Amino acid sequence: MATTHNLGFPRIGKRRELKFALESYWKGESSLLELEKTAADLRKNHWQQQAELDWLPVADFSFYDHVLDTSLLLGNLPERTDASLADSDRYFQAARGRSSTALQQQTTAAAEMTKWFDTNYHYLVPEFSADTTFELNAVRLLGQYQEAVNQGHQAKPVLLGPVSYLWLGKAKDDSNKLDLLKHLLPVYEQCLSELVEAGADWVQIDEPILATELDSDWQHALQQAYFALNKTPARLLLTSYFGPLRENLNLACELPTAGLHIDAVNARDEVIKVIDWLPAHKVLSLGIINGRNIWKTDLNSLLDWLEPLSQRLGERLWLAPSCSLLHVPVDLAQEDELDADIANWLAFAVQKLDELTIIATALNQGREQVTEALQSNHAAISARKHSAKVHNPAVQQRLAAVTADMSERQNSYTQRIRQQQARLPLPLFPTTTIGSFPQTAEIRLSRQQYRKGELHQHSYQAQMQQQIQYAIEEQLKVGLDVLVHGEAERNDMVEYFSEQLEGYIFSRYGWVQSYGSRCVKPPIIFGDISRPQAMTVTWIQYAQSLTEKPVKGMLTGPVTMLNWSFVRDDQPRSATCLQLALAIRDEVLELEQAGVGIIQIDEAALREGLPLRRQDWQQYLDWAVNCFRITANGVADDTQIHTHMCYSEFNDIIEAIAAMDADVITIETSRSDMELLDVFNAFDYPNEIGPGVYDIHSPNIPTVREIRELMEKAAQRIPPERLWVNPDCGLKTRQWAEVRPALIAMVEAARQLRLDAAA
Numbered sequence: 001m002a003t004t005h006n007l008g009f010p011r012i013g014k015r016r017e018l019k020f021a022l023e024s025y026w027k028g029e030s031s032l033l034e035l036e037k038t039a040a041d042l043r044k045n046h047w048q049q050q051a052e053l054d055w056l057p058v059a060d061f062s063f064y065d066h067v068l069d070t071s072l073l074l075g076n077l078p079e080r081t082d083a084s085l086a087d088s089d090r091y092f093q094a095a096r097g098r099s100s101t102a103l104q105q106q107t108t109a110a111a112e113m114t115k116w117f118d119t120n121y122h123y124l125v126p127e128f129s130a131d132t133t134f135e136l137n138a139v140r141l142l143g144q145y146q147e148a149v150n151q152g153h154q155a156k157p158v159l160l161g162p163v164s165y166l167w168l169g170k171a172k173d174d175s176n177k178l179d180l181l182k183h184l185l186p187v188y189e190q191c192l193s194e195l196v197e198a199g200a201d202w203v204q205i206d207e208p209i210l211a212t213e214l215d216s217d218w219q220h221a222l223q224q225a226y227f228a229l230n231k232t233p234a235r236l237l238l239t240s241y242f243g244p245l246r247e248n249l250n251l252a253c254e255l256p257t258a259g260l261h262i263d264a265v266n267a268r269d270e271v272i273k274v275i276d277w278l279p280a281h282k283v284l285s286l287g288i289i290n291g292r293n294i295w296k297t298d299l300n301s302l303l304d305w306l307e308p309l310s311q312r313l314g315e316r317l318w319l320a321p322s323c324s325l326l327h328v329p330v331d332l333a334q335e336d337e338l339d340a341d342i343a344n345w346l347a348f349a350v351q352k353l354d355e356l357t358i359i360a361t362a363l364n365q366g367r368e369q370v371t372e373a374l375q376s377n378h379a380a381i382s383a384r385k386h387s388a389k390v391h392n393p394a395v396q397q398r399l400a401a402v403t404a405d406m407s408e409r410q411n412s413y414t415q416r417i418r419q420q421q422a423r424l425p426l427p428l429f430p431t432t433t434i435g436s437f438p439q440t441a442e443i444r445l446s447r448q449q450y451r452k453g454e455l456h457q458h459s460y461q462a463q464m465q466q467q468i469q470y471a472i473e474e475q476l477k478v479g480l481d482v483l484v485h486g487e488a489e490r491n492d493m494v495e496y497f498s499e500q501l502e503g504y505i506f507s508r509y510g511w512v513q514s515y516g517s518r519c520v521k522p523p524i525i526f527g528d529i530s531r532p533q534a535m536t537v538t539w540i541q542y543a544q545s546l547t548e549k550p551v552k553g554m555l556t557g558p559v560t561m562l563n564w565s566f567v568r569d570d571q572p573r574s575a576t577c578l579q580l581a582l583a584i585r586d587e588v589l590e591l592e593q594a595g596v597g598i599i600q601i602d603e604a605a606l607r608e609g610l611p612l613r614r615q616d617w618q619q620y621l622d623w624a625v626n627c628f629r630i631t632a633n634g635v636a637d638d639t640q641i642h643t644h645m646c647y648s649e650f651n652d653i654i655e656a657i658a659a660m661d662a663d664v665i666t667i668e669t670s671r672s673d674m675e676l677l678d679v680f681n682a683f684d685y686p687n688e689i690g691p692g693v694y695d696i697h698s699p700n701i702p703t704v705r706e707i708r709e710l711m712e713k714a715a716q717r718i719p720p721e722r723l724w725v726n727p728d729c730g731l732k733t734r735q736w737a738e739v740r741p742a743l744i745a746m747v748e749a750a751r752q753l754r755l756d757a758a759a
């Protein structure tokens, strides 16, 4: 008999109940008790939805983030948080600098936030120093365990393992985090003992670092940890996900735990090897349902593969989704506006668990017990495979006709720049912005009314034109050199384009937690991508009609579109990206034809797509860069291509970024005091760069002096004639009252720099 379980359920609630409860508590509009009540209701409801499984996850629920929960569990919240506050409030202080506004409290610096492996979920980075100590605080954990048991469930607590916990954190001094392991293990031992005392049997212990490249110190730490934890009476299910184990496979099999969970979606070809290596007393949990995407599983072919394995493993076989379902929306059943055919190809968290139950039933009791479910699954899978909605022969023909020269500019940067300078006479240190201007309440209202059909197309257009006009006038007053139209018509840089492309659909409630109470609703790419008509041209043309100064066209690049969408699983990501590239290329060429001399193609998410293992990076970068080049490089020499990236760490991908061959790249740098530009000491970046000099994440307004100093540092590494002056990123989250003086300072700094250069 195969056993079923789940690694984690989305916490946010199918209508984002947790988000609203949290935000209301933080605003001081509700009590902690009310927040706790919403949370308990959600947990109860989520467990009920998983009740068919043999083992349910407990402590996968979190008010903000499960890594921060682990810090609380281990008594390792940052010291600057206020220990006199209740645990929950101290926890929120660590998460966001403050808890409810109803409390008397100091605001503190929030913990650093960073991406959870290669997902779009962000965790709060644990902080360590040489004298970090740990102390168990298992109140929440034990409470939730008891809660589940009281509700009649067979509960399996979920813990983040000690080695991954250390790996995910940051030493604030120059100590070695691994030295803390010996202090950490006794706390884990105690935690496991208390769980067992409370009645727990199996405990899921996540070590997602097993899917990354580990040096021998980290491998050794895993051995040390699990030999120590083996002494406790808990049965540990060592859990790995997000990809293959590869060189860690033997280690994962041999660590002394009662069971091992592996990602059998992304690493199906490792399963046999794991079965061969795994000691015979161990349970093997196969993650067979994709916990990262939103597509139905092909249950029949999965069964064909699983049946012999099930024969072989018998009772030792456990089945689960590949990873926590945190990364998918909650319930497809509430989507009442989706195209019915396409909806029938999808599975959100609840549906994924149904799939799991069907598979287990078929294995345990025979396929005939679930004939109907298997037949309807087969029908859905084959309908999708052959649907005209998915496959567009015209797109296929274009893909087949892609030639190498499509990704090449006509001439090299050094030749292009002369033509661009002749066409766009720009001063030394040209000033510009990244695209968006403040999204005021007025702008959001217009868009909302238009969307709901309460505003006619022509009045909407008139209102947006007014906003564009305002943005242009402001930029002229400030004295910027290259203007933008301001992006008032865009809700989001990906959604705006995806709504205008064929091949995309949108859910109503398909929210996925990004961090804390923040959720995103990624659009879904279901079919071949094409662009029925121009997406941005009239807005840019209108903006250009208002001024003599150049206005940049503003697009989102193919890699970012891909990385921020749910994508097809029936073709490689690179193929989908190429389709996006061709569609956006058409927009680039149409902008060029409309006389737009500067076109910016944002690749905010290029870095996010990097695979977990460095050994896989180059392959990704090759196709990602190629897609960007196909998008951008069809233009004439005198058209200037800009790109923008919202991050600073690109030392390790600088060659790929140079290979994109954009004429100008704008990047985030201001927070790092230009240190990140050190990469240009060693690498001679050939084209132009705008290192951001205005940190748009902060309400602080940079002074002329600060900007000059930053630019002077930049000029030590990059020749001044290749430098631009611009903010770090788009300004849509800021207010005009902040933006205006900041841009004035920027323009003044550029003026002074030019004078200095002339002197």
Ligand code: GLN
Residues within 6 Å of the ligand: 434, 435, 436, 487, 493, 554, 602, 604, 644, 645, 646, 729, 730, 731, 732
């Ligand atoms: N052009 C976009 C903007 O200014 C870029 C946003 C981003 O890089 N995240 O809003």
Ligand code: ZN
Residues within 6 Å of the ligand: 434, 604, 644, 645, 646, 647, 728, 729, 730
């Ligand atoms: Zn940005």
